[in-house]
Amino acid sequence: MKLDIKNILDSYFRDNDGDDTCPVCIEDNGERPPLYAIASFIRQHNLTLSSSNLELAWEYICGGNTSLKNEIVGLSSAGRLDNAAAQELHDKHLRSDIGVQIDKILMEAIQHIRATTQTIDDGNKNAIECENNMIEQADSIRARSGDVDIAIQKLLDLSKLMVESTRENREQITETNKKLASLQTELEQARNEADFDQLTKLPNRRKFERTLDEVLEKLIEDGQPLVLAFIDIDHFKKINDAFGHECGDRVLKLVADELSSLTNSKCHTSRYGGEEFAVIFEDHNIEEVCKLVDACREGLARRELVDLESGNALGKVTFSAGVAQCLDSDTKRSILRKADLALYEAKSRGRNNVLTYANDL
16 A cells, blocks of 8 residues: 555644644745745655654755755766665765763763772771771770881871872862863764754754744743744745745845844743744743834844845845743643644735734734
8 A cells, every 4th residue: 555645744734633732834926835845845755654754855945055955966966866865875874973962971870980989989988897997906006005107007007098098089089070071072062052952053943843842831930021933034045046046045044133132031042943943032922022023123124135145136135024922721742832823824815014913824
């Protein structure tokens, strides 16, 4: 029986009630979401339905890796894009060694902790042994007055041994603590690399999801206001088609820089995927957020852009935004859906605008 990949992929995004389990921005004018393009890519090249092939297809359809896209186009034109070639591309372009780095760092930390524990344990055993010997020598002094000088010398030797053993343990522990501090720094660096988009340098979707969870927890505990905005570059596919993916990458960086101006300790801007961005606003009401996002939109829309690499005039680049206030009754899933619906409506009404979520959307 032939697998209906479209239905399989579609079921991944929808639950039994037909509701979106993650927001997929559907373009107007009859354009289908990236889901269908991914399914078509898998079918066209007769690829197996694996996580690596799905990730490769997503990056090709929605990502900004120009060299990967060029290699896929070349292999596809030559009819050589099969599962083996797809795996090689995934290993080359998408398989980050961050996980391997983190595992290595953690294993080294565990080994050093074990070594430190063993050192402390050995030191304790030596100390106990020395203490017992010192007690014996003290008893010997009391019992045999004629051997006092010899007993005192033995006590001094045991004291010296204890001091040396304690000093060695302390030096070993200090050295291990330095190593653990270095490993912690490396681990934090590796985690940071895994949390940021390589092209725009913004936090990626993985980091966005964690930040949203943290802010939702504050909302539950402290009643802190939360507003979520989804932002999507208008007609981005046309930019890629007309000027190439490298120019498209530069447009993504430009919009990312513009949105980064909003970022502070209470505002978190992320690249959500493809040409879509997400901004979390803490301690802001929805009117304030709309003004901030709209001011950013207007500032970008007023500019006449030129691609400095090619000298081609790009004209105006605009974006659409959907903004939603998180209520006490909202869940993570519902606030994502509300912001996504507002974005869809903003694009349906002609793009280049900011629209707030309303119950009738």
